[in-house]
Amino acid sequence: MRLKHILSQDYIGLLGALMCLLVFFGLQSEYFWSPLTFTTLANQIPSLTVIAVGMTFVLIIAGIDLSVGSVMALCGAVLGLAIVDMNISLWLAGIMCLATGLFCGAINGFIVTRWGVPSFIVTLGMLEMARGGAYLVTDSQTKYIGSTVEFVSAPLPGIGLSPALFLAVMVVIGGQLLLSRTVFGRHMIAVGTNEEAVRLSGINVSKNKLAVFCIAGLLAGLGGLFHVGYLQSADPNAGIGLELSAIAAVVIGGTSLSGGKGSVINTFIGVLIIAVLQTGLAQIGASEPTKRVITGLVIITAVILDVYRNRSGGIGNYFRRFFKA
Numbered sequence: 001m002r003l004k005h006i007l008s009q010d011y012i013g014l015l016g017a018l019m020c021l022l023v024f025f026g027l028q029s030e031y032f033w034s035p036l037t038f039t040t041l042a043n044q045i046p047s048l049t050v051i052a053v054g055m056t057f058v059l060i061i062a063g064i065d066l067s068v069g070s071v072m073a074l075c076g077a078v079l080g081l082a083i084v085d086m087n088i089s090l091w092l093a094g095i096m097c098l099a100t101g102l103f104c105g106a107i108n109g110f111i112v113t114r115w116g117v118p119s120f121i122v123t124l125g126m127l128e129m130a131r132g133g134a135y136l137v138t139d140s141q142t143k144y145i146g147s148t149v150e151f152v153s154a155p156l157p158g159i160g161l162s163p164a165l166f167l168a169v170m171v172v173i174g175g176q177l178l179l180s181r182t183v184f185g186r187h188m189i190a191v192g193t194n195e196e197a198v199r200l201s202g203i204n205v206s207k208n209k210l211a212v213f214c215i216a217g218l219l220a221g222l223g224g225l226f227h228v229g230y231l232q233s234a235d236p237n238a239g240i241g242l243e244l245s246a247i248a249a250v251v252i253g254g255t256s257l258s259g260g261k262g263s264v265i266n267t268f269i270g271v272l273i274i275a276v277l278q279t280g281l282a283q284i285g286a287s288e289p290t291k292r293v294i295t296g297l298v299i300i301t302a303v304i305l306d307v308y309r310n311r312s313g314g315i316g317n318y319f320r321r322f323f324k325a
Contacts, residue, residue, distance in 0.1 A: 025280030054216030062259025069239030075224030080143035080234025105217015152229030192259025
């Protein structure tokens, strides 16, 4: 029974995959197993982490959000505009940054729920609108902010980890509690499992979907704040392709593309897998095209595993049948 319980936990396989990557790259590069590598990796993931949490919620309700990378760039651009051009304090500029993300998410959610347009199409349009907005706000130029936002993502003395990382971990924990311990979380899973049945049971599906897209937009804004703090500048080209990394991390973490199933904790492990993969490939000298090919293969593999999990009742069931045989 103990073996069955262990094998039924998806995170065991995810942690195993993460350890395999760590061992592999450690053998390939003598510099990989260094404190600098791990602190740098940890301080690079806050933006992707919080955005992946929002993407987890969107996929659980059987939606998708392709706009998060561009929304992150727009939020960062608004932050840069507020601080550099308008001389607004960091705290008020941060609120403007988060509000911009929330507003973009609300637009996505409103169109999806009001007119029943597939989220793929709506967020694809928002991807272009937000990216164009980022260019307009910054005049297509990087806005250098400097030390004003440095403390957000600067490593803390003694531990080498940034406040942004701790905030991202808090978002992960809060997201998991929201999903697994609240009525709203159960409604998300129910909507993704059978939306029509949920509607007939009297639950307001539109309200729940709107809330999920608002959360995703708000977290994209938080990701923009982290990203600007890390670079100390607002780049209108920031976040290009980030939505693919977020989707990859979420699907690797076991969230079903068809909705109704997901885990924020597993998504975080998926983020770590993506980050380790990209860092390891860079250290062994892989070219950018090679890294993109491998990342694409990881996404395809994760989708295939997702299909398998849905058909077989989970990878844990497969191993239980294997050991039973």
